[in-house]
Amino acid sequence: MNASGQHTTARPGPRSGPVRLADVAAAAQVSPALASRVLNGDPAARAAPATKARIVEAAARLGYVPNVAAKSLRVSRTGLIGLVVHDLSSPIYLELMRGAREEAARHSYFLVLGDVDELLDDDDAFRIFISGRRVDGIIMQGGHSELDLRIGDIAQALPTVVVNAPTEVDHEGATQVFPDEPAATRLLTQHLIELGHRRIGLVSGPRQSMTNRLREEGIVSALDAAGLELREDDRVHGEWSADGGRAGVDELVRRWGPGTDRPSALIAGNSLIGIGMLGAVGRHGMVVPRDLSVAAVHDTWINEHLAPSLTAVSLPLHEVGTVAVKTLLAGTNGDRLTLSDPPPVLHRRASTGARPAG
Amino acid sequence: MNASGQHTTARPGPRSGPVRLADVAAAAQVSPALASRVLNGDPAARAAPATKARIVEAAARLGYVPNVAAKSLRVSRTGLIGLVVHDLSSPIYLELMRGAREEAARHSYFLVLGDVDELLDDDDAFRIFISGRRVDGIIMQGGHSELDLRIGDIAQALPTVVVNAPTEVDHEGATQVFPDEPAATRLLTQHLIELGHRRIGLVSGPRQSMTNRLREEGIVSALDAAGLELREDDRVHGEWSADGGRAGVDELVRRWGPGTDRPSALIAGNSLIGIGMLGAVGRHGMVVPRDLSVAAVHDTWINEHLAPSLTAVSLPLHEVGTVAVKTLLAGTNGDRLTLSDPPPVLHRRASTGARPAG
DNA sequence: CTGAAAGCGCTTACAG
């Protein structure tokens, strides 16, 4: 159109690939630099409103979506958080994952799934995940003895938050976030005491695990306040699973023998154990709660649908997930956060009742 | 040390940041190009074994981990697969997620979690996830009406595999992977027929959902082969949840009224519904399986621990996950794969029994 | 076969 007749009409044909920032800039007749600043809301960019509008409009019209890899390379941020879980088949931590995912989304972050065992087995995967700047930070479930040993190393390479299961020792730089476990089991125990139970047993996970110890601590303190105790022969430790719950009840029944005095109520160390216990108690010919009350840690949707429905105390797992992400993104470091908000809540259901008169 | 005294001793101080390919190359005294080729196992790189060893050794010694962002930018591959799920609180698809994660890991891929509703609500998130080259491909659960409508668009932007819930129509370019639903419910129904049941009811998810239709198809065909039918008034459709199961039983009981003839067995459209049904049946004063047999689709670990334990047919969800990833990475396109390996397996448990004599 | 060079698409000191 102009004198030379070239520059205005001879615009390069539409590029085949995805729209780049340069395309937007060209369309809006500004430099890529300015386009970048405006699109990213840089306050220093005080272009004329009309110019800004032109850039935004061009981006929208062309369907511009920033190339994440290029951005990452430039700013050394991936927009990803690694979530390392023990076992993707346990529903207990779904709520935690959910909380973490939601909070991440609020910050325009996405979650990348890692598996503890795989990461430990595959050195390459471990290195890529941890040191390959594949993620900006990592949230991992504590309580896995082998992985716990490496938390220090991991935290050195990457912002790290350990959730849920506190570890023995503090780890240089790793933040820990977990629910107030003793408060939860205290509540559960008090409920049973109020129902008249004087001897209360426990089926839980590995005895030495921090999680078990904290949960026992709450039980013992509540019993203690009532002048009662958690007897050595009334506790069984095993797996954190329904099978563990079943095995625990089997073991207790074996110990009791016929005619012996026995606890009138049992606490399940977690929700899976509780489910297993309920089934096992029935199989031994006892009726819950008439013969034995059962109450569990973790309030999941299943509890309400079990027969009998399972009394349980809720743990703020959703919050653990959100707080873990917040902490990670805030760059807080090395703290140990015990979540007390929301506090554990007792959900009374059909599996707990008054101590039998006998 | 040499004449000039500079070049040998004045090696640049160790760079502060992470080790780059250039550092490895320098340490091994080769070009970055060769280092890249050797480290990536490029068969064209036929350097002397000693040279190769030097490169590998240098990489190991320096703890070199490739920068994922730089690699991505260069090769236009992220090494990530997006997994878009409906509801991170449903345990049913954990097995699918697990299968997908494992298969992804085998190919050195990681999974990024997306949420259907969030992606639909947040246009930015949707665009970044789908078009930002944030992931190399996407696996999404079908059966979400709103998202199903956009499958075509998504598949156009990205290799897409729809799992589990087949959609109404085929989508240009999207592969679908799902279990053999009719085979599963056929097995379940045949089991009940063999137990002597002649009238069998159903509590399932939304009537028009493809998943429900396929599951009904199997039931009807098995009944048909035995000269029986699925009566209109013996089926209830609602949510795919335990609450849905409970509501379904409530509704059926209401319909039956006192003294009426009624089905002697019910099929649960999925595992959550089955759990809800078991609880509800008990609450209505009926004993399973004496008064009513219950059998469900999906064999999860919970079934065994319910009271009574729940008869169920397994679906190859783990395989759906692995096949989805394989398909995605193989670049296969536009097929509809019905998985028949492993075939559905019936797990007989205590919730199904012979038809009462009455 | 190997190396020098270009370039993936961004952002951001730096100069104007």
Added chain:
DNA sequence: CTGAAAGCGCTTACAG
């Protein structure tokens, strides 16, 4: 305030 230029760390045609 804006633009030209450099550079994030890789890989890969291209030339030798």
